[in-house]
Amino acid sequence: MNHFPSPAAFEAALAALPPASTAARAAAEARQSRLTKPAGSLGRLEDIAIFLAGWQQRERPKIERARAIVFAGNHGVVARGVSAFPPGVTAQMVANFEAGGAAINALCLAAGIDLKVVAIDLDRPTADFAEAPAMSEAECLAALNAGAAAVEADLDLLILGEMGIGNSTAAAALCARSLGGDGALWVGPGTGVDAEGIARKREAVDRALDLHRGAPATPFDTLRRVGGREIAAIAGAVLRARQAAIPVVLDGFICCSAVAPLHAAQPGIVAHCLAGHCSAEPGHARLLEQLGLDPLLALDMRLGEASGAAVAAMVIRAAVAAHDRMATFDEASVSAGL
Template sequence: MRPESGLPFDDIRNLIATMPGPDGAAVEAVRLRDALLTKPPGSLGRLERIVEWLAAWQAKPQPSVDRPLVAIFAGNHGVVARGVSAFPPEVTRQMVDNFAAGGAAINQICLTLDLGLKVFDLALDHPTADITIEPAMDEVTCAGTMAFGMEATAGGHDLLCIGEMGIGNTTIAAAICNALFGGTADDWVGPGTGLDEPGLARKRAVVATALTCHADWLGDPLEVLRRLGGREIAAMAGAIVAARHGRIPVVVDGFVATSAAAILHALDASSVDHCLFGHVSAEPGHTRVLAAMDKEPMLDLGMRLGEGTGAALAAGIVRSAATVHRGMATFDQAGVSEADDQSE
């Protein structure tokens, strides 16, 4: 079935339909310079592809990462009352305060790698509705939250890393991915913050019940988002859309952040071509959703913290790739002999 009102989501659909494509001329300029640098062709492996990706989406023949931002979106979920998390919902607010005080893991990574950090509080005192009995959000709220997430692209940033904080949101991500890609709740549900087996059983039951409750509307990815999603997931989806229009490449964090990208991917697979997926988390559904979208993660460190930590670590690699490409000398500049022509 189509959305109930149509109008707010029509604006989102139009933004996705009018996304700019990659800049082929910038990619070609990167390849031409790469062929002149003091190294064997292809010797920097995936770093070379990352520079091409940056050029394509920044539309710059010499891409750079000078003003990167890690954006953390924080939201609370009514479904937590069903016992799907090892932590109570007030921890979301407490962790947002911890971010502000500089005491979280993401603060240390951003400090080490010289990344900007901004936290978006998404009505933490007003959790979304319990998805087992009603939609998480109405359409106006969902579209408005996507629009709020678009504000993360303001400020002249040239790389955006998206992450989240929200007790219970791996349940939400599992429900979204189950709705988009099929299978059963067992395929998508994992331990999150450390659930025991009874907790996992409750979490699987919640996801299965939610999908049954909303089954008639799950053919539309935006309906999946508003019915099963959370404010932080809607905001991350909006940030991804706005970044594309602003020519800002995006690095996506773990399972929950990837579920936001999956909504857009289900609407138009090319809508997340400007995204790299920073890591594959230890949450089992993350491996599955990356495979379903045919996306290759940059890192596999067994992490499952969220907070944008995996994306931030990957951003350090992206920044290094850009710096290497811009700063390396060519063979002529360095006075280094090139390889002999092996052709006959």
């Protein structure tokens, strides 16, 4: 099913974002006030539970069906020497995910999360976006719809991540075109390139910004010009999750960059999103600040593949457990004067 049959349909969906349930939030807040603890004593765990209640539209949220989706794609800009690894590593890592041998497999197991891997045309890298648009209109729509189609409407929590050699360069270009700045502001070491590699990444981003400067700055056009298939898929998944009222946990810099073009046009797009962590990639903290997202964790992770978001899901489970399983003052016959 094509949830977004045209760029106009994608933009229309972005302009018509459904809100959270204020009634469910209010009921969850009221429950928090009756639990056997001093008010506010569980800090952000209380906020997380109330956030989930609003989007799941129930006083006591649950996480029975949680899924991590890792989207994978390849990038033509890799030919400019912007990565420490060759593009063939993308397919090799996808095989590792499918065999159960990657960090995300271990972390999903620990967090009680199902894992789904969606590889998109790995044998057809995007065009070098410093020379031409990364994708045609049809290719970008296909990637957006691949992301939307991967989201099942009955999920309680969606964790998003990516795999794609060279995609930190695309992420920097997306942030610069959407939020302002240049390559120097947004480029970091990614998988570990040296100073010369960082210089090549900055040059690629700046060339792309110059090349596409006169093009429309719509979310769709920015994604197709300087993004990648796996990044566009994340954007499609985020928007589809919003339509289905599914709360989303975003991973690192690259994952969050998929939201930057959408946020530039419609800041409310992140209302159903949690930032799982702040990664070690320098641009991530700046991006989260621009998006207005306060990360749950800061563990100096920089792996991608939804790993930081999967760790954060364990904290989210703790928030749900406390909210649901604690007794109220009345149930425990405890004075409410704590």
